[in-house]
Amino acid sequence: MWNNADTIVAFLHQRDIAYVELTAQEAEAYKHEWLNRFVPKDKHQEAIDSYCFDKDGCCGYLWHIFSYGIISCLANDEAKKFFDEMNKQESVLLVNIDDAAYGIKDTSKL
Numbered sequence: 001m002w003n004n005a006d007t008i009v010a011f012l013h014q015r016d017i018a019y020v021e022l023t024a025q026e027a028e029a030y031k032h033e034w035l036n037r038f039v040p041k042d043k044h045q046e047a048i049d050s051y052c053f054d055k056d057g058c059c060g061y062l063w064h065i066f067s068y069g070i071i072s073c074l075a076n077d078e079a080k081k082f083f084d085e086m087n088k089q090e091s092v093l094l095v096n097i098d099d100a101a102y103g104i105k106d107t108s109k110l
Contacts, residue, residue, distance in 0.1 A: 005100035008093060012102070015109045019102040022092070027101035030092050031062060043070050061096050 012019050022030070031053065039047050043065075050068045053060035066073040074082050088107035095101065104110075 005095045008095055008100070008102065012104075017104060017109050018106070019093075019104050022101040022103055024099065027092075027094065027099070030101065031060075031094070034062060035065075039065055039071060046070050062094065 009019075035044065035047060035052070047065050047070055050064045050070060052062050052064045065071055073079070088110060091104050091107045091110075093102045093104065
């Protein structure tokens with residue numbers, strides 16, 4: 001469903017969710033902030049080596065931190081339930097395929 005920036009923008013408009021498009025520099029800074037907040041310092045190099053960031057011509061995907069088992073996470077129905085029950089506030093949506101990012105102040109409609 002969310003495979004490119006156009007699809008995400010259409011989804012946000014459909015649900016009347018206000019957003020701000022982030023610059024490439026803002027998106028990259030957010031990715032590094034995310035890494036620093038959620039990944040233990042001793043796992044940073046492992047995350048970088050696992051292509052969580054663009055490297056050697058390969059796109060980086062932050063979710064590799066989970067799919068490569070660098071840190072644990074919830075999955076499938078358990079993850080969906082946790083997300084649905086969260087008190088949603090401000091967030092950033094990252095689109096790896098298009099290298100786009102969107103800031104959302106009120107994510108309660110997600």
